[in-house]
Amino acid sequence: MNTGGTPALRLEAVRKIYGSGDGAVTALDGVSVGIQRGSFTAVMGPSGSGKSTFLHCAAGLDRPSSGKVLLGETELGGLRERALTELRRTRIGFVFQAYNLLPSLNVLQNITLPMRLAGKKPDARWLREIVDGVGIAKRLEHRPAELSGGQQQRVAIARALITRPEVVLADEPTGALDTRTARQVLDLLRTVVDQMGQTVLMVTHDPVAASAAHGVLFLADGKLAGHLPQPTPERVAQRLTHLGEW
Structure with a gap:
């Protein structure tokens, strides 16, 4: 895990x-x-703790009332x-609970959509590496409706990676999936970080999902309420209990 540099x-x-x-x-x-670059960070906290606002500000979807948000050296x-x-x-990849794939496009078209919107051609080698990495190389001609939820989320992760973004923001990415499929998607996100060097920031309410990350940030009442490195589901759940989650 790279902790150096900006x-x-x-x-x-x-x-x-x-x-x-x-x-x-x-x-x-x-x-x-x-x-830090090359890290997988989960963000957790009770309802109303500011998780969604945190993600929206990080993504430049919401402008802070005060303070700064910087992507690399760029102040949003x-x-x-x-x-x-x-x-x-181009510089941020998004993964949502609801996949947000376009039903009229096939898998390949959905993955490459951010590049087409930016008026750029995808790098063929990177595209192949992603579709192999997320395990959907044999599904490129399928439409989203022909895929399982887990496969659709894999497509969404591939789409988030196609521009080689500086950070991937994932909002409850396993929220709509069953336990086994959720585990596969979390393992995939961890692989994306550990093997492709990506940076992933994931908001979740699930201690098991959070335990796939390198570390967990806790929010409570809009403030940072601690950091847990090398999380396990039990330690995450225990910390949340102290924050008044359950």
């Missing part, structure tokens, strides 16, 4: 307040954290909307 992603004293006056809600309250707050859209398309 972090892939940094949040510096990020606050996010929704609404104003008496109705104002502080979703993130001065969060500072660096996500300094970018106009068009530049931010371009950055999200």
Whole structure:
């Protein structure tokens, strides 16, 4: 695990307040954290702890009320909307609980869509490495409806990797999958980090999912509430209990 150099992603004293006056809600309250390149980090916390806001700010989907978000050396707050859209398309990969594949496109077209939107041709060698790596090389002509949930999530991971992004943001990527399939997808994400050198940041509510990561960040009431290296499901669950999760 590479811990040197500039972090892939940094949040510096990020606050996010929704609404104003008496109705104002502080979703993130001065969060500072660096996500190292080549690491797999899970983000956990009770409902309302700020997990989704954390991910949205990290992705440039939400602008912080104050503080900075940096992808490598690029401060997201300094970018106009068009530049931010371009950055999200090329430098960040996204994996969602609901897969978000386009039903009218086949697997290969879904995977290469970010490249086509950016007006670029995918690198054939990298494409082959990804589809072999995620185990869908024999499914490229299929439509999403012909695939299982686990296969669709593999396609979504391949799509997230096609632009060789600096960081992959995964939002509850195993939330819609059964236990065995979820394990396969988590093993795949870990492989993507350990063998391809990718950086993955995953929001999850599941201690077993979190235990696939190198480390877990805990949020509570919009603040960072600790870090657990080399997590096990038991240690994650125990830490969450202290945060008032269960």
